[in-house]
Amino acid sequence: MNFIDKDFAVLKINPARLLADLRHLRTFGATGPGVVRLSLSPVDMDARHWLVSRMNDAGLSATIDGVGNVFGRSRNAGPALLIGSHTDTQPTGGWLDGALGVIYGLEIARALAECEATRDFAVDVASWIDEEGTFAGFLGSRSFVGEHVDDAVRGARNREGVLLGDALRQAGLTGTPRVHIDRTRHKAYLEPHIEQGGRLEANGKSIGVVTTIVGIRELKLRFTGQRNHAGTTPMSIRRDAGAALVAFIARMDQAFRRIADADTVWTVGRIELDPGSFSVVPGAADLYLQYRDASAHRLRAMDAALAALVRDFNAEGKIGVAVTDSEPPEQPVQMDAALQTHLADAADALAPGQWERMPSGASHDAQVIAHHVPACMLFVPSIGGVSHDFIEDTAEAHIVLGCEVAAHAAANILRGLRD
């Protein structure tokens, strides 16, 4: 449908207000063009308190919950559309990663309240704590859907060794209740986000409608050979664990290329040779491997190809290879088809020919929430595909367009839920 639904023709977001709020949020932890706003840090808590006041100004009933989530509840009766993302950042974070989706939610709640046709619609808005995993990744969304997070609260530490429980105490949140999903109210979840990749830009598109959040494998492969003097050990009798690792990567690349489609990715992010000196033939070598794909079937094929390579290597006998999961495997998570259609319809109306469906190669709170509530995601382009970096940015026109598409999709989603 290549037009705005007539009921919502007058639904308008306020671009100046949207951009002003994004820019104000950027000031909390601003570092050059980037932002350093780690979960539960003083500057992160300042940002959360500011966000609570902006939500209350917008007519929501906002609080910071017992794990640090900011939750702004609409005073309207449900069914409610929940819009959320995160306002914490990476250690070298960009200004829009996460922040964009939260402020979209705030602006959409305001825009719907200001529009005759939608003023009774309920939009709840959330900033989930610690999506970036300063202490424990997805802590806020996991707590919200009822996953068991007490172990993390007791045991998780940040890089400085601070316990999450102590950080929550310092933030003044001890004894504060946690906000949980209300299954009679929360009927749909929308997470707008920057793409964090270069695909939309490369294809000349302005909006991405996410089909799937990819599954992830994170494995550590340890190669065990024999440590030896690098001067006195002839090549012919070496059992060089590092050389074996390098040879393994070549064979793995070949095997994965046979299985991959254009969106399959695999990455060797770290290599450690032991003992790691010029003069010693490495006796052990560690390979840190991650691969991601939107298809559970393809991931299983990659698992099998890798296992076969490991078997072959061990059968050759010269160098041993052992594989351990560094993280439990994450399965791909499908976005809800009906919600995708609402996003696609709004994109088609407001940005005809400028949008496409795509997987999300990155992880998001949506993958936690999708197991409990139908969920969808909308992407706006990242300039140069850059994220998790101070220079991450998105064109202002794309920021505004993304919010307009999300707002109209939200209105249609809510009308559907209320029918």
Place this chain on the structure above:
Amino acid sequence: MNFIDKDFAVLKINPARLLADLRHLRTFGATGPGVVRLSLSPVDMDARHWLVSRMNDAGLSATIDGVGNVFGRSRNAGPALLIGSHTDTQPTGGWLDGALGVIYGLEIARALAECEATRDFAVDVASWIDEEGTFAGFLGSRSFVGEHVDDAVRGARNREGVLLGDALRQAGLTGTPRVHIDRTRHKAYLEPHIEQGGRLEANGKSIGVVTTIVGIRELKLRFTGQRNHAGTTPMSIRRDAGAALVAFIARMDQAFRRIADADTVWTVGRIELDPGSFSVVPGAADLYLQYRDASAHRLRAMDAALAALVRDFNAEGKIGVAVTDSEPPEQPVQMDAALQTHLADAADALAPGQWERMPSGASHDAQVIAHHVPACMLFVPSIGGVSHDFIEDTAEAHIVLGCEVAAHAAANILRGLRD
């Protein structure tokens, strides 16, 4: 010549005394089967003081010099054969590495003094400080031949950050004179040593006569690509510095294999990917490369092959490669042909069919001294080829045989010098 020279038929080392001294030296810094006796540490200085007393007992005139060398000067007039090695160890050292050659020197000085035919022969014995480079590699032999070591004394530090100058002060050596080469006296140098490799053992031999100490290159190659999100960056547009490093190694291996002979070695001892996390496509990658060969010509061919690969890689343009020397190139050092013949003759007499000529793949003080005095080296087998490890060892029969061969070679060398 397959017999002992009749003049020296009665020259006998004392195996029990040799082994007792080696075992006593082992007690300084004993750690399980190994030894931790880092240069100028309290335990190393205790060992040096003990060695001085054993040298004096043997009739030498022994001192510790201003950099820590133990030097035992024969009271006989020159020409003198200098026999030396080192009694310092690696952080996880073996009991014979270096110690063997020093105690051989002590035992040979005693054995020659006890034999009618050789009692006037002059053998000076040295334990060179810091061959292993706790502060500055080859410090003692470099100081002895007159190289400029004052900068090292002022600026070199150990891993704990202690300045060499302070360590010398703590060892009580400040103001002590340094011993220097006496070119009218020191006419030949012999360094007996454990092989530190597995070649003699693999070939069923008991003695190695060293032809050359190999040359060494130590280089660091830095690959520069583009850091990116490992989930959202398609394989097709990545500039993965780590993947480029792995591909480079494969091409380098191929190029080096075309140039190498059976003794050429090259080692990738360390790989560092930046930032080194599962989720980030490496933007930079460092490769630590060492290669060694006995032929200066072949080393230059390897230098050229590597430079061509780097040029090709940079010409392809996707990933930049920059090469820096980590250490100045070391050229191969030939052992003196006449001295080699003396060792070979003695080996042939005492261990017929059980010896072979071979390069030294490891570095030794002999390479410093050979630029000033004709030098030679004799190897005994290392069990399993292991060195720089607590479990390093040599069969007792090989320890004794090596000393017998060295003693007879020493007698013949000295007779030649005195003629």
